Amino acid sequence: MNASIEFNGNKYELPVVKGSENEHAIDISTLRVATKGLITLDRGYKNTGSCESGITFLDGEKGILRYRGYAIEELAENAGFLEVAYLLIFGELPSKAELEKFHQDIKNESQVDEDVKKILDGFPKSAHPMGVVSSLTSALIAFNPGSVNVDSKEDMYQAIVKIMGKFPVLCAWALRKKAGQPLDYGDDSLGYIDNILKMMFKKPNQEYKINPVVSSALNKLLILHADHEQNCSASTVRIVGSSHAGLFASISAGVSALWGPLHGGANQAVIEMLEAIKEDGGDTKKYMAKAKDKDDPFRLMGFGHRVYKNFDPRAKIIKKSADEVLGDLGIQDPVLDIAKGLEKEALEDNYFVDRKLYPNVDFYSGIIYRALGIPTEMFTVMFALGRLPGWIAQWREMRLMKEPIGRPRQIYVGETYRPYMEISNR
Numbered sequence: 001m002n003a004s005i006e007f008n009g010n011k012y013e014l015p016v017v018k019g020s021e022n023e024h025a026i027d028i029s030t031l032r033v034a035t036k037g038l039i040t041l042d043r044g045y046k047n048t049g050s051c052e053s054g055i056t057f058l059d060g061e062k063g064i065l066r067y068r069g070y071a072i073e074e075l076a077e078n079a080g081f082l083e084v085a086y087l088l089i090f091g092e093l094p095s096k097a098e099l100e101k102f103h104q105d106i107k108n109e110s111q112v113d114e115d116v117k118k119i120l121d122g123f124p125k126s127a128h129p130m131g132v133v134s135s136l137t138s139a140l141i142a143f144n145p146g147s148v149n150v151d152s153k154e155d156m157y158q159a160i161v162k163i164m165g166k167f168p169v170l171c172a173w174a175l176r177k178k179a180g181q182p183l184d185y186g187d188d189s190l191g192y193i194d195n196i197l198k199m200m201f202k203k204p205n206q207e208y209k210i211n212p213v214v215s216s217a218l219n220k221l222l223i224l225h226a227d228h229e230q231n232c233s234a235s236t237v238r239i240v241g242s243s244h245a246g247l248f249a250s251i252s253a254g255v256s257a258l259w260g261p262l263h264g265g266a267n268q269a270v271i272e273m274l275e276a277i278k279e280d281g282g283d284t285k286k287y288m289a290k291a292k293d294k295d296d297p298f299r300l301m302g303f304g305h306r307v308y309k310n311f312d313p314r315a316k317i318i319k320k321s322a323d324e325v326l327g328d329l330g331i332q333d334p335v336l337d338i339a340k341g342l343e344k345e346a347l348e349d350n351y352f353v354d355r356k357l358y359p360n361v362d363f364y365s366g367i368i369y370r371a372l373g374i375p376t377e378m379f380t381v382m383f384a385l386g387r388l389p390g391w392i393a394q395w396r397e398m399r400l401m402k403e404p405i406g407r408p409r410q411i412y413v414g415e416t417y418r419p420y421m422e423i424s425n426r
């Protein structure tokens, strides 16, 4: 199958690539050479496929999300986070023995050099944990300087278990530093999720008891966040890694990309927005009007998605889960009612309906994080903990497929040539 374009009186045939779910793409890799200079322009890459990938499939019209062919609904209901991480990274669900080995190898690599604490000490307590986590992840490069030989299965595997082991420690340390708590190295006898909870919340003078409701809710949330194909942070990880910068450098860049409020930072922004509405008397209509006013920069945070134009399947699961978790924990959070009120109004409002704006993964997740006792500034760090296997899987696939360095073109619209002018004449 081909697509043809006409330019300057000449016709060019371009092959069309078809994906396993019948998605089509015009392969323009020969376009510039064949046409002697023509490129495509696609702000925000709204129409551009940057790669062929076998990791995650999503259909924005039908609200489908699958990891390696498995439906997100089934995984969220039945799987463990580490099992999903293995699936995303290596392509298949692990056997019991494979999963145990993966977990053991991660535990063996979960120590972080004591000197990293000195770096952490340099940050003010007021620092946002995402900035701290991004910096500490980057610092890991200095403590693990060897580059990964991507042609060696063993080298790749070691790099993967290292980052899976150390990243949660850094996230927990970012929180503990903020809370003025001593740093903890976790507990090898626990599962991956329970260990994260203990590392974050164990008080120095108290035993930490795992609450199964909290543990299971976090497991589900992290699975729902684990990958989302070529989103802003995954694309960042791939493009940084495409220069053959190492895995830690690529993940650190991914954390920075995730931080922004249009991406993962939206979960923090949603709770702050809901709180502000509550403080303002709960007048949701006023905020709906602000969101629709083109002269007002306010956006309804947690609404809209580049790909989902019908519903976000993750948001559906999280909304249901929010009711269950708050019920199980005996928590009544007035912002949950405000959120539901906003959703109802938006779904009946032409502005949102016409633009196909629906609640996304971040709309209800913060309400659950809050119920689990996680401070607001840590919400995006929780997202990063969930997204880590997705970033690793994207990086690994990109390197194994020997993708070329990511280097877009541009259309130059600046000044044309002008001679240098001496400073005395300016």
Ligand code: CMC
Residues within 6 Å of the ligand: 044, 231, 261, 262, 263, 264, 265, 266, 291, 292, 298, 299, 300, 301, 302, 303, 304, 305, 306, 307, 355, 357, 360, 361, 362
């Ligand atoms: N509130 C009000 N209007 C909105 C919103 C919103 N949340 N989102 C989009 N719009 C409007 C936008 O103003 C534009 O209107 P018009 O056509 O009249 O100019 C139209 O809808 C299309 O928006 P867009 O910004 O061109 O769409 P996009 O695909 O570039 O952006 C988005 C997608 C998620 C960045 C955007 O919907 C947004 O800013 N949402 C709020 C932030 C948010 O919740 N982000 C989390 C995304 S999901 C998790 C993740 O990615 O990590």
